[in-house]
Amino acid sequence: MEILLYIILPLTGIILGWLIRWLYAKVQLSSTEQRAQRIIQDALKESEAKKRELLLEAKDQVIRERSQLERETRETRGELQKYERRLLQKEENLEKRVNSLENTERTLQDRERLCIEREEKLKLEQEKCKHELERLSGLSAAEAKKLLIQSLENEARHDAQISINRIEQEAQLTADKKARDIIITTIQRLATDVSSETTVATVSLPSDEMKGRIIGREGRNIRTLETLIGVDIIIDDTPEAVVISCFDPIRKEIARMSLDRLIQDGRIHPARIEEIVQKVTKEINQTIYEQGEKVLFDLGIHNLSPEAVRSLGRLHFRTSYGQNVLNHSKEVALIAGMIASEIGADPELAKRAALLHDIGKGVESNSEGNHAEIGMELAKKMGEDAMVINAIGSHHNDVEPESLEALIVQIADAISASRPGARKETLENYIKRLESLEKIAESFDGVDKAFAIQAGRELRIIVNNEKVTDEEAKIMAKDIAKKVENELRYPGRIKVTIIRETRIVEYAR
Secondary structure, three states: OHHHHHHHHHHHHHHHHHHHHHHHHHHHHHHHHHHHHHHHHHHHHHHHHHHHHHHHHHHHHHHHHHHHHHHHHHHHHHHHHHHHHHHHHHHHHHHHHHHHHHHHHHHHHHHHHHHHHHHHHHHHHHHHHHHHHHHHHOOOHHHHHHHHHHHHHHHHHHHHHHHHHHHHHHHHHHHHHHHHHHHHHHHHHOOOOOOOOOOEEEEEOOOOHHHHHHHOHHHHHHHHHHHHHOOEEEOOOOOOEEEEEOOOHHHHHHHHHHHHHHHHHOOOOHHHHHHHHHHHHHHHHHHHHHHHHHHHHHHOOOOOOHHHHHHHHHHHHOEEOOEEHHHHHHHHHHHHHHHHHHHOOOHHHHHHHHHOOOHHHHOOOOOOOOHHHHHHHHHHHOOOOHHHHHHHHHOOOOOOOOOHHHHHHHHHHHHHHHOOOOOOHHHHHHHHHHHHHHHHHHOOOOEEEEEEEHHHOEEEEEEOOOOOOHHHHHHHHHHHHHHHHHHOOOOOOOEEEEEEOOOOOOOOO
């Protein structure tokens, strides 16, 4: 019994515990369900409130958009009504115009019909008059018309010829007088120096002893000078003076300045001579550029390339028939500017073309063209105006002048050249002969330099020792002499001297 009791009591405790837990769980579940119900109810209430709030906002938005739409509709309807009224008004105006045009068209048709009827009547009357005139004159209409036209034509030609003759006579008299006035006025206004260039220069010596130092041992000093510069240095019995002879004014000036400096320095030997000649050559090149800039400044001409300025500067050392070419070009530019101003042409264009008209004489070129053609090519490279290029090429009528300024340049060139004392024909021919001598020698392969000296009686040629041997130099001398005989005319005889030199330079350091 006690054993049962020990078994039943624990089972009873277990069962009571389980019942108590089940009841507690049931109570917890009930309270959880109640809380869930409350949460669901609160959510439903909140969603209902939110729903009502959104519905109210939507209704307000609909009301606002509907009001906006109604307002825009009213405005659009008002504009459409305005357009409709305007269209109706335009339609009424078009109808009025159509009616007016129809009335005008009917009026014009009536008038056209009347004109056609009158034209037919006039044609009949004209035919009657024509037949009556033919009957009275005994001529047909075509014959009468031909006689009348011929008579009027002869009369018109006679009157026209009289007028043409009178105009030509008046124009000739006026043109001659005007041209004389312009040229005389220009010449009177012009004030330039009359210069005559020669081919010799004299260098004064401090004493006659200096002549021996210039000649040097076995003539090496004077030979070095003549070889480097290409001049003829004449040392004669003239006391305290040495004469430099060369047809090229630039080489003559280089020789004069070099000799002056050597005399002042006192050290005269081949190395010093070569150094001085190089320095003087650089200075002369600078002087050439400065002379070109000076004449441009004096004339107020700008925008010229450095090569063109140098070509102008070289004209300072060039002569044409004894006349300094740079002074001549400046003089022609002044004359052309004055003439252009007098007759209403472009003075700046005429002055620029006149200054550059002889620029081909200052170009160092082996081209066979004359100075006008060379000047045209240089002007094209410089980008000059086409009218300036034409004026340069046409100043000796190598090409046809295409402008009034080109003709002015021709006139100005003629005025400057024909001025008394301006030119010497014999000097120009002499210089051309010397230039031809040098060109003939330079045309042979292997020739480095060629100088015409001794007033054209000697042609001194320096050849490249690497290209020309001694035997070839002998043959070349004969060939050059033969070519000179065939191509040039000259008095007396010309000595051809070929110099073949081997120079070896080393430096001790």
